[in-house]
């Protein structure tokens with residue numbers, strides 16, 4: 016899994032078209048979304064993650080929590096992003112992993128939104144620009 020973490024004044028998105036034949040079903044209210052004062056986490060779930068998705072979820076949540084505590088972020092935006100890797104996991108595995116990350120972060124008390132999966136989306140992001148505002152992490156399951 017590849018993650019790009021951007022500490023932002025805000026992230027907002029708007030769903031445009033389907034990028035997959037069967038994207039995640041969404042309600043009208045999910046067609047746009049915005050969070051202010053947010054840690055935006057762009058995630059590419061990779062093929063290698065299919066060997067142990069639950070382990071990758073655990074490791075990703077830990078990494079995100081570590082960064083969130085350092086920058087004192089209480090809101091997290093989980094953003095499916097297929098452009099951080101050339102070895103993408105298949106969509107059904109990727110969506111399940113992203114849903115579990117969202118769920119576990121919420122259980123830990125963060126305010127969490129997740130952008131819809133399988134759509135082309137317009138988005139606006141305002142990076143804060145401090146030394147820890149732009150980070151990346153690579154997570155792999157143990158062999």
Ligand SMILES: Nc1ncnc2c1ncn2[C@@H]1O[C@H](COS(=O)(=O)NC(=O)[C@@H](N)CO)[C@@H](O)[C@H]1O
Nearest residue numbers: 034058059060095096097103104109132133134
């Ligand atoms: N492995 C993945 N990790 C994260 N997001 C994914 C993954 N696979 C699919 N998606 C989601 O599905 C959308 C489209 O995925 S994609 O791989 O880019 N596929 C396409 O764009 C197709 N139109 C051509 O392959 C992405 O924008 C993202 O929302």
